[in-house]
Amino acid sequence: MKIIPYGRQHIDNNDINAVRKALSNKLITTGKEVTxxxxxxxxxxxxxxxxxxxxxTAGLMLAYLALGTNEKNVIIMPSINFIASYNMADFIKAKIYLTDVDPKSGQMRPKDLKRCIKVNKLKKISTVVVMHNGGIPCDMKEFFKLKNKFKFNIIEDACHALGAKYDISKSHKVGSCRYSDLTIFSFHPLKNITTGEGGMVTTNNKKLFEKLILFRNHGILRAKTNYKKYAWNYNVISSSFNFRLNDFQCALGISQLKKLDKFVKRRREIVKEYKNRLSSMKEYINFTDQNKEKISANHLLVINLNLKKMKISRDQLISKLFQKKITTQVHYIPIFKFSIYKKFYKKNFFLNALEYFKSSISLPIYYNLKTKEIDYICLQLKKIIK
Ligand SMILES: Cc1ncc(COP(=O)(O)O)c(C=O)c1O
Structure with a gap:
């Protein structure tokens, strides 16, 4: 048995052909594949x-820049989080506040946000970054009500949530910015689709979109050109970065996006396969996504362990599974645990985040994961835990 990773991209011949074709285009960056x-x-x-x-990460930075974020602004985000949203806000020197989370899903809930605002006596909030941990959409309708009440911007970090919907009855998709100003996606190989490295920002706001274009390309403002008039001249109106994605990566993105529904469907089946095989383990294992796999992008398969019933710790379980060639992960180590951000830790404030962190692991889930591998993983889990 080969090592089973916890996530892996799926690249087929159509993807390879799409990249090959794009490489013979005249423009291999800022060309037609991008648009x-x-x-x-x-x-x-x-x-x-x-x-x-x-x-x-560049997408998150672009979102902060487009919203005009500076060192006077307050940004709130969950403490269970990938470090990118925090790092980028810290880079801008914004005033960052972390919330506690739901102990099962690791997600910030509206009540966690309200508590953070109250305890820290925050008057003016610039931006709240919501993160759909695992691919399960957060309660955006409630966050939207708070947005209207407190007048803050919402950025959705949807790096896990491509393919997710906000509710079962309607087809409102994550990325539509129905409840937010901007939504961010990542196309890292472990995500639901990949371009190797890559990202996307979506918005319904034209002004924000124009700012995103500006900040993606060095803060350069260029006059519109046409075949009669060659506009070589340009102005720089802000300092910024080169955050562009090239054409062959975009060609791969198009080819991958065509397969998104198929990818998400298989991930949903995998969740069901795990649930069936582990149904006798309810005493020890809880699935955090409960009955939400129909709206979830099913990016991660996070389980919560009932450590009180178990003879081994979460860390021991991870090493024992690894001895059996099964790779797992923890999503995520709370931000305040990192040495650079320890100073923000508040005693007794992040109790749920700590509980979630201690008891959760992410099991392997990806399009190509075979049913016989799921059988093996579940068998090993049962043997080790029992
Ligand atoms: C929740 C979340 N936010 C942000 C990022 C950053 O994305 P990238 O790796 O494409 O910079 C990731 C990727 O790992 C992520 O999982």
């Missing part, structure tokens, strides 16, 4: 505007 990918993405998620960028 094709952006237009296709907008259609797929139901947003007015989509902007490709070099990765999800």
């Amino acid at each position: 094709r990918f952006e237009d296709f993405f907008s259609k797929k998620v139901g947003a007015k505007y989509s902007l490709t960028c070099s990765n999800g």
